[in-house]
Amino acid sequence: MPNTPLLSVERLQFERDDCNVFEQIDLTVGRGEIVQIEGPNGAGKTTLMRLLTTALQPTSGNISYAGQSIDLCRYEYLSDILYLGHQPGVKMTLTAEENLRWMAADSIGSIQDALAAVGLAGYGDVPCYNLSAGQHRRVALARLLMTDARLWYLDEPFTAIDKQGVSFLENCMSDHVKAGGAILLSTHQDLAIDGVRKYGISPHADQRGQ
């Protein structure tokens, strides 16, 4: 079914402490699409990401992957997504190489190549506590080169990385969508990629009324 969107979200709502976090969300992401989630601080961008990655359970609404509810194809769905959150998930006491080896355990491509591509060639055996915040981020970004996940969730991926890092990430993203993948990202920056669809979310009236 080529016309089925990769991801479709219907009437998604999430309540925290009996208050809705954001206005109801209806969203579809097709193959080859980049969707940029926009919204002011506190609008619920990270919450939305965590709902989509099943780290949180929605209060109501439906998330479908390739036309099937993710509750019914949980294993396939989770094997096919990659999530980069606010915390890079990098272990300080492990080296960059060790971090990647277990973060991307069932992945494709070599760790050395991926590290070289993110500008960390030669840092493979340096413990991560000797690296800077931006370099931690780059270690996490190296996962993007080693994954065969089709759907990427990137939450503020540009935090702490320099201009070269930004253009590397943009190249990486456009390669991924050309290969038929899809990306959902949240950032306040404008991307230098064509065809990015923007989706605005806003905090729910419950949140603003206080």
Place this chain on the structure above:
Amino acid sequence: MASGFSAYLRRDLLLAYRRRGEAASPLIFFVMVSTLIPLGITPESARLAEIAPGIIWVMALLATLLSTDSLFASDYQDGSLEQLLISPQLLAMPVLGKVTAHWMVTGLPLTLASPLLGLMLALPAAGYVPMMASLAIGTACLSLVGSVGAALTVSLRKGGLLLSLLVMPLYMPVIIFGSATVQSAIDGFAWSGPLAILGAMLAAAIALCPLAAAGALRLTSIN
């Protein structure tokens, strides 16, 4: 499924090896406090021998409790717990791997060091083998039960006290049958009975605790 277990077992052992000082602190605590007992109570070996099984077991329990707090804490802080929660594999297997690693860096060294403390506390010769056997099985129970408490309190900044309150009642059967194993051996009775009960507790804990801890981790990640 087994790959999740072994990957996390290896990773946590490597992490513990990189932070040897921190990983050794329960053992140091165990040895240090037990050394103080003869100084604080009495150096008289007859009286020490009476309390030795209990003292060794209480110290082992406290030493394990001391380190349980950190079981999921660093994974929670650096975001790798979140990655684990959204991985497609069954969550209980990585949890079991982490708990096994925890036991290998706390319970196992305690078990191996315990004869030294037995010597210091004038433990009668008949008590050594039962002590090591009961500590090996019992500390594994403690690590497993502790993992449930650690999972429940992982998102709290100062969860240490709450964790102790949560797991202490569940630790009690372990210490009762653990010290009973050593005591029966010293008194000249068969000690396989209490040890078998400890073994049964371990079997139940291996089956149930990883699932409970996995459920607790999902629950605490909600906010």
